[in-house]
Amino acid sequence: MPEVIFSGPGGRLEGRFHQSATRGAPIAIVLHPHPQFGGTMNNQIVYHLYYAFAERGFSVLRFNFRGVGRSQGMFDHGAGELSDAAAALDWAQAVNPEARACWIAGVSFGSWIGMQLLMRRPEIEGFVSVAPPANRFDYSFLAPCPSSGLFxxxxxxxxxxxxxxxxxxxxxxxxxxxxxxxxxxxxxNHFFENKIDPLIIEVSNYLDKRLGNPPRIAIPARGD
Known part of the structure; x- marks a missing residue:
């Protein structure tokens, strides 16, 4: 998948982006686990979520939060990372101005960031939240939750x-x-060790139901 660099509030952010061949295709942003515990955009769950959306016709972006990989800046305990996610969605929308819908997906810490972004961006119509750490982060801001989705x-x-x-x-x-x-x-477990396949089956089944069983799109660079 093409590597992209885009501007974030704390400096340049590194990502991978799949552009759908369909005009007006929906956008999905995938957010990785906690940066201070090894979370990156190449996390296996993030990787498979990315392709689950791409194979259903989405334009999809996954990226490294500030201070991870080649993304500039330093870890900011969630506030800066939320700003990074907003910048990522802004960038994807600028590249896809005719996109008819947006989704957000997040893993663990990325789930917490994603759900906060959901509250701030009314164009996000669906979410996938994997292993949300509700015991470690406050999710009380979901009052009410504005969009349907899957945990x-x-x-x-x-x-x-x-x-x-x-x-x-x-x-x-x-x-x-x-x-x-x-x-x-x-x-x-929290990392879905040896259980990523059943996880992605659950996500795929949910997406197919919400999207009306869209045809699968072969992604040539699936191995990247």
């Missing part, structure tokens, strides 16, 4: 225990006008 968690996640996330999800499910779905991957 996915492992049942043996000890970093962000399932029971902590279930309370958040049950609260969100009571809101009118949106539909919140929750998939639990059996035998999966």
């Amino acid at each position: 996915v968690h492992g049942d043996i996640d000890r970093v962000a225990p399932l029971k902590e996330v279930t309370g958040l999800i049950e609260k969100l499910k009571t809101q009118k006008g949106i539909t919140i779905e929750h998939a639990v991957v059996k035998g999966a």
Whole structure:
């Protein structure tokens, strides 16, 4: 996938971008796990989410938060990373001015950032939140949650225990006008070690349902 460099509030940001061949295709932004615990845009879950969207016709961007890889700046405990995510969406929209919709996907820390971006950008119509650490970060800003989406968690996640996330999800499910779905991957820990395939199956099934089973698009550079 083509490497891109775009301007962020803390300096240049490094990313990978897949441009859909379809005019007006929707946009997806994929956000990686915690930068201080090894999270990068090349995380395997991020990588597979990226291609799940690309194969369904999206223009997709994944990128390194500030201070990760070749992205400039320093870790900013979430505030700066949220600004980075907003800049990433701005960049993707500038490249795709006719995009008819936007989605956000995030993994762990990236989920927390993504859901905050969702609250600030009304054009985001769907989300995928993988292993949201509701016990470590405050998700109370989701009041109400403005868009329908999917939460996915492992049942043996000890970093962000399932029971902590279930309370958040049950609260969100009571809101009118949106539909919140929750998939639990059996035998999966916080990092979905040896369980990435069933994780991506859950995400793919959800996307197909929301998008009306779009035809698969072969991505030649799948191995990048």
